[in-house]
Amino acid sequence: MSLNRDQIAMRVAQELKDGYYVNLGIGIPTLVANYVPGDIEVMLQSENGLLGIGPYPTEEQVDADMINAGKETVTAAVGASIFSSAESFAMIRGGHVDLTVLGAFEVDQNGNIASYMIPGKLVKGMGGAMDLVAGAENIIVTMTHADKRDNSKLLENCTLPLTGVGCVKKIVTNLAVLEVKDGAFHLLERAPGISVDEIQQKTAGTLVVPEHAPEMIL
Amino acid sequence: MSGFNKVVTTYQEAMAGLTDDMTIIAGGFGLCGIPEGLTQEIKNMRVKGLTIVSNNCGIDDFGLGILLKDKQIKKMVSSYVGENAEFERQYLSGELEVDLTPQGTLAEKMRAGGAGIPAFYTATGVGTPVAEGKEAKQFNGRNYILEESITGDFAIVKAWKADKIGNLIFRDTAMNFNPMAATAGKITVVEVEEIVEVGELNRNEIHTPGIYVNRIIQGTFEKRIERLTLAKN
Numbered sequence: 001m002s003l004n005r006d007q008i009a010m011r012v013a014q015e016l017k018d019g020y021y022v023n024l025g026i027g028i029p030t031l032v033a034n035y036v037p038g039d040i041e042v043m044l045q046s047e048n049g050l051l052g053i054g055p056y057p058t059e060e061q062v063d064a065d066m067i068n069a070g071k072e073t074v075t076a077a078v079g080a081s082i083f084s085s086a087e088s089f090a091m092i093r094g095g096h097v098d099l100t101v102l103g104a105f106e107v108d109q110n111g112n113i114a115s116y117m118i119p120g121k122l123v124k125g126m127g128g129a130m131d132l133v134a135g136a137e138n139i140i141v142t143m144t145h146a147d148k149r150d151n152s153k154l155l156e157n158c159t160l161p162l163t164g165v166g167c168v169k170k171i172v173t174n175l176a177v178l179e180v181k182d183g184a185f186h187l188l189e190r191a192p193g194i195s196v197d198e199i200q201q202k203t204a205g206t207l208v209v210p211e212h213a214p215e216m217i218l
Numbered sequence: 219m220s221g222f223n224k225v226v227t228t229y230q231e232a233m234a235g236l237t238d239d240m241t242i243i244a245g246g247f248g249l250c251g252i253p254e255g256l257t258q259e260i261k262n263m264r265v266k267g268l269t270i271v272s273n274n275c276g277i278d279d280f281g282l283g284i285l286l287k288d289k290q291i292k293k294m295v296s297s298y299v300g301e302n303a304e305f306e307r308q309y310l311s312g313e314l315e316v317d318l319t320p321q322g323t324l325a326e327k328m329r330a331g332g333a334g335i336p337a338f339y340t341a342t343g344v345g346t347p348v349a350e351g352k353e354a355k356q357f358n359g360r361n362y363i364l365e366e367s368i369t370g371d372f373a374i375v376k377a378w379k380a381d382k383i384g385n386l387i388f389r390d391t392a393m394n395f396n397p398m399a400a401t402a403g404k405i406t407v408v409e410v411e412e413i414v415e416v417g418e419l420n421r422n423e424i425h426t427p428g429i430y431v432n433r434i435i436q437g438t439f440e441k442r443i444e445r446l447t448l449a450k451n
Contacts, residue, residue, distance in 0.1 A: 046391070047321060047322075048247040048248075048250070048391050048394050049247075049391050049393050049394050050390075050391050055449050056447045056448055056449040056450075057447075057448060057449060058448065058449050059448060062443070062446065062448070063390065064249075064250065064392075064441035064442070064443050065250065065251065065378075065389050065390040065391060065392040065441070066390045066391055067247070067248065067250050067391050067443075067444075067445075068391075070445065071247075071248040071249070071250070071444040071445045072445045072446075072447035073443060073445065073446055073447050073448070074447070076390070082388075082390055082391065082393055083393070084325070084393055084394065084395070084396070084397040084398060084425075085247070085273070085321065085322075085324075085325035085394050085395045085398065086325040086326060086328070086329040086397070086398050088322075088325070089321065089322030089325050089326065092322060093322055093340065093341070093342065112345075116318075117318075117347075120310070123299055123300070123305070123306050123309050123310065123316070124298065124299065124300040125296060125297050125298035125299050125300060125318045126297060126298070126318060126320050126321070126348075127297050127298040127320075127321050128297065128320070128321040128322060129320075130320035130321075130322075130323075130342045130343050130346060130348065131320050131321060131322030131323065131342045134340070134341040134342040134343070134344065135322075135341070135342070161346065161347045162345055162346045162347070163346060164344075164345070164346065165344060165345030165346070166345075
């Protein structure tokens, strides 16, 4: 079975370490916050100026002045701090954020990522993604392995305008966990019940398959 | 006005001097922490050909989005413009020029502009369309591009509290781009929820010192929420 959005988030959450400052992008990455292991503490950074994102508010707690980078209403965790956008990106560009998780349209075998623009179609913008991928040492991309027409999103070379070059180290898709190194995708784990063949078939870039590629444990 | 008292009572006074083809730096992130009344006044003034530097461009009927309808904006410098159908239409048809700028670069462009720094190197955007036409340089073996800072003829800012001489305090994530925007305008106009007497703000808690501020107006805010998201029971 390929993973659903929540299961992808659950698998990413296994990459969190105690004491990590983490930036979670919009979409599946945001869901990672729901699966932080109970025995560790992480502090979530929101690039609009909040370190220490709390749970979504109750109706009584809703405050228009308290949103996350996805513009959703949030609360602040105990110990949170508020700062300007310049300060926020000083944290990000200065390499102070331990882990960044973000979505993408395409990733290629050299760790390039395209996530912000489909020319002639969709105008969206890169938001903070270019800063995040340029600033973070540790980047995990979450996405579906292939699009709805079964075209692979793990390519030899990205075809869309890039968000960053040579920055993606790890990818968690609905089918697999992969590491990007030495110009190839290295299969680390398979989603439960997904064969190496299927992963191979849906990976357009170079895929290195180890002798034993275990199923991930969720 | 007298001395350091920067309080004005009408939006006409607040935005006096704004004319066609000027550059405005605006604070706000999405609809959070935006100078709602000042934006409405810009609409009322019917000025055209504006360049607006702001992280986002509001939505179709609120925030900076209200300036799109009458085509008052010539160019937007923004990092994310995803939630605005009219914006997308004008951009794709070539009526609206857009300079998509990474969010951190945008914040730093304002900060540097306000601090008298004409340009800075950053790794953000290296190898992407953002780097096209920009000077590149290596430091310690890593590639960087040169980004020029931004200043505006006007800056429009939303703050929580101001005293009459323009010391500002922001509230929660409504702070966002506002402190940098405040430094980067030749004329900085601040719309606030509450104006207090000089001396009432704790000097250790002031985010923006009054030296950056030229005009203050008491606003009334709708504070529209873009994505109401509640805890699941």
